[in-house]
Amino acid sequence: xxxxxxxxxxxxxxxxxxxxxxxxxxxxxxxxxxxxxxxxxxxxxxxxxxxxxxxxxxxxxxxxxxxxxxxxxxxxxxxxxxxxxxxxxxxxxxxxxxxxxxxxxxxxxxxxxxxxxxxxxxxxxxxxxxxxxxxxxxxxxxxxxxxxxxxxxxxxxxxxxxxxxxxxxxxxxxxxxxxxxxxxxxxxxxxxxxxxxxxxxxxxxxxxxxxxxxxxxxxxxxxxxxxxxxxxxxxxxxxxxxxxxxxxxxxxxxxxxxx
Amino acid sequence: xxxxxxxxxxxxxxxxxxxxxxxxxxxxxxxxxxxxxxxxxxxxxxxxxxxxxxxxxxxxxxxxxxxxxxxxxxxxxxxxxxxxxxxxxxxxxxxxxxxxxxxxxxxxxxxxxxxxxxxxxxxxxxxxxxxxxxxxxxxxxxxxxxxxxxxxxxxxxxxxxxxxxxxxxxxxxxxxxxxxxxxxxxxxxxxxxxxxxxxxxxxxxxxxxxxxxxxxxxxxxxxxxxxxxxxxxxxxxxxxxxxxxxxxxxxxxxxxxxxxxxxxxxxxxxxxxxxxxxxxxxxxxxxxxxxxxxxxxxx
Ligand SMILES: Cc1cc2nc3c(=O)[nH]c(=O)nc-3n(C[C@H](O)[C@H](O)[C@H](O)COP(=O)(O)OP(=O)(O)OC[C@H]3O[C@@H](n4cnc5c(N)ncnc54)[C@H](O)[C@@H]3O)c2cc1C
Ligand SMILES: Cc1cc2nc3c(=O)[nH]c(=O)nc-3n(C[C@H](O)[C@H](O)[C@H](O)COP(=O)(O)O)c2cc1C
Ligand code: FES
Numbered sequence: 001x002x003x004x005x006x007x008x009x010x011x012x013x014x015x016x017x018x019x020x021x022x023x024x025x026x027x028x029x030x031x032x033x034x035x036x037x038x039x040x041x042x043x044x045x046x047x048x049x050x051x052x053x054x055x056x057x058x059x060x061x062x063x064x065x066x067x068x069x070x071x072x073x074x075x076x077x078x079x080x081x082x083x084x085x086x087x088x089x090x091x092x093x094x095x096x097x098x099x100x101x102x103x104x105x106x107x108x109x110x111x112x113x114x115x116x117x118x119x120x121x122x123x124x125x126x127x128x129x130x131x132x133x134x135x136x137x138x139x140x141x142x143x144x145x146x147x148x149x150x151x152x153x154x155x156x157x158x159x160x161x162x163x164x165x166x167x168x169x170x171x172x173x174x175x176x177x178x179x180x181x182x183x184x185x186x187x188x189x190x191x192x193x194x195x196x197x198x199x200x201x202x203x204x205x206x207x208x209x210x211x212x213x214x215x216x217x218x219x220x221x222x223x224x225x226x227x228x229x230x231x232x233x234x235x236x237x238x239x240x241x242x243x244x245x246x247x248x249x250x251x252x253x254x255x256x257x258x259x
Numbered sequence: 260x261x262x263x264x265x266x267x268x269x270x271x272x273x274x275x276x277x278x279x280x281x282x283x284x285x286x287x288x289x290x291x292x293x294x295x296x297x298x299x300x301x302x303x304x305x306x307x308x309x310x311x312x313x314x315x316x317x318x319x320x321x322x323x324x325x326x327x328x329x330x331x332x333x334x335x336x337x338x339x340x341x342x343x344x345x346x347x348x349x350x351x352x353x354x355x356x357x358x359x360x361x362x363x364x365x366x367x368x369x370x371x372x373x374x375x376x377x378x379x380x381x382x383x384x385x386x387x388x389x390x391x392x393x394x395x396x397x398x399x400x401x402x403x404x405x406x407x408x409x410x411x412x413x414x415x416x417x418x419x420x421x422x423x424x425x426x427x428x429x430x431x432x433x434x435x436x437x438x439x440x441x442x443x444x445x446x447x448x449x450x451x452x453x454x455x456x457x458x459x460x461x462x463x464x465x466x467x468x469x470x471x472x473x474x475x476x477x478x479x480x481x482x483x484x485x486x487x488x489x490x491x492x493x494x495x496x497x498x499x500x501x502x503x504x505x506x507x508x509x510x511x512x513x514x515x516x517x518x519x520x521x522x523x524x525x526x527x528x529x530x531x532x533x534x535x536x537x538x539x540x541x542x543x544x545x546x547x548x549x550x551x552x553x554x555x556x557x558x
Binding site for chain 1: 279280281282286287289290302310311314315316317318319321322323324326328331474475523525526527528529530
């Protein structure tokens with residue numbers, strides 16, 4: 001069930017200039033949150049921001065009643081969120097959307113491809129897959145090393161590979177040129193800039209590999225009521241907030257073919 | 260204390276939700292008890308399935324937002340067969356927002372909805388600024404507005420609310436025309452036509468270029484228009500545009516609205532409607548108002 005709830009910020013960490021991470025505590029019985037689901041954050045005391053901002057669940061601990069958000073500062077809303085401190089409260093509508101498929105057989109091989117803020121939902125995913133006995137290869141990329149936050153957090157849950165456009169860390173070149181792509185996987189998951197996700201989807205589709213993409217369309221309501229956030233799918237317009245944000249590429253050929 | 264009537268429609272309180280901002284109600288069932296609402300207006304419904312405009316369809320602007328959704332909906336048959344059975348048990352007034360691009364289409368939708376027992380009213384959207392060949396034309400000229408209302412009046416037998424476009428120079432004139440054509444009530448305002456440009460990319464922010472402005476930014480315009488229309492017609496007026504709080508709602512009631520609708524505010528706080536209902540009750544108690552009807556149209 002979805003709820004509107006005031007969480008408390010129990011930890012705030014700055015990760016380079018552009019990113020920060022908030023650890024939030026529910027204080028009561030938190031609703032279950034699946035990998036790939038997101039929250040809608042209320043940005044208070046910033047007159048230029050009215051609508052909530054959608055942010056992926058980076059990590060969640062049902063028992064502790066905590067979840068964390070990894071946020072990139074890009075505009076007025078995220079800049080205001082960056083000024084929040086430990087002890088402050090944060091109003092969320094959650095859990096929202098349809099997440100990644102995690103019910104896959106133990107022993108399967110999964111590739112997780114994240115770029116920029118799209119890295120955020122992959123941690124909760126890697127953790128959950130790892131717990132289910134899935135072998136994860138996590139490939140993270142960015143323009144330069146400082147734009148790939150939180151790499152080390154992934155290490156316990158799979159093989160970590162990195163790529164930077166400028167070669168400052170890991171493979172030199174855009175993420176989709178990484179040799180790891182040549183391997184075969186039971187499933188590929190990706191979240192990041194749209195051109196990157198489309199390239200990953202095309203590469204998976206060409207080889208007949210199963211693949212899920214997590215879209216980040218602009219949203220107003222976040223609950224499927226306003227139809228502002230739609231994406232093209234092979235079945236017509238679908239809401240990213242409700243039918244997604246995660247889509248199986250078998251229904252998205254129109255989307256990924258359109259560069 | 261809060262009960263009001265819109266023609267034959269009895270509302271337990273004046274608070275309804277605005278079309279296109281509240282889905283089919285179901286999307287908000289986790290957050291509020293839908294039965295507490297005076298009523299809710301479902302998505303714009305057309306004769307056949309529509310895909311709407313391309314993405315991007317929305318952009319936030321100061322104290323408001325622009326949208327160019329463009330009447331995406333599954334069509335009236337799908338509404339009657341799939342959606343209506345899921346929501347008809349609700350103990351509130353479910354109102355269908357009827358849209359179209361021809362008089363025939365409006366009449367087709369209205370007559371199919373007329374047959375649904377648990378839908379006591381329609382809101383005829385003659386004002387949607389989004390669809391190129393649609394609503395805009397009807398709502399902007401008194402003659403055309405009267406013509407579509409007259410035609411729908413012949414096939415629709417329950418409460419007929421006509422939703423007006425604010426993108427006109429004299430809204431009272433349009434209101435009088437639809438009253439004369441048989442409307443039982445008018446609701447206003449629909450969105451104000453607007454536009455936003457991404458100066459870095461040097462292109463419009465929405466694929467459709469223009470879109471409808473809603474939210475607190477439009478409230479003073481809406482209050483003014485409700486006041487003008489309430490003084491021009493005898494039928495009850497439903498007011499909307501930027502309502503976020505009980506105080507905002509009271510402003511519309513005083514300006515002459517018998518009931519109000521909440522739109523964009525649902526996106527910011529999905530439970531805002533029940534807060535407005537509770538707030539109205541608290542305000543009436545605090546101000547010794549025993550019947551909300553006593554403050555309607557006092558300005
Ligand atoms: C389902 C979903 C999950 C997301 N998860 C995360 C996350 O975990 N971490 C994170 O940092 N960000 C995430 N985002 C993106 C985040 O919502 C936007 O960056 C944020 O809304 C920007 O708000 P702002 O007020 O700071 O920027 P604004 O002032 O609103 O905009 C600044 C710039 O960012 C662009 N922008 C705004 N919203 C989006 C968007 N949704 N997608 C792409 N560009 C946008 C604008 O066009 C503008 O150029 C997610 C988005 C979605 C839809
Ligand atoms: C995303 C969105 C979709 C809308 N769709 C419709 C619609 O289908 N039919 C209609 O008559 N009005 C539609 N409207 C207009 C609203 O019902 C309302 O008239 C307007 O938003 C002003 O109220 P507000 O400021 O409280 O949102 C829509 C508004 C928004 C924001
Ligand atoms: S954001 Fe409103 S439907 Fe997706």
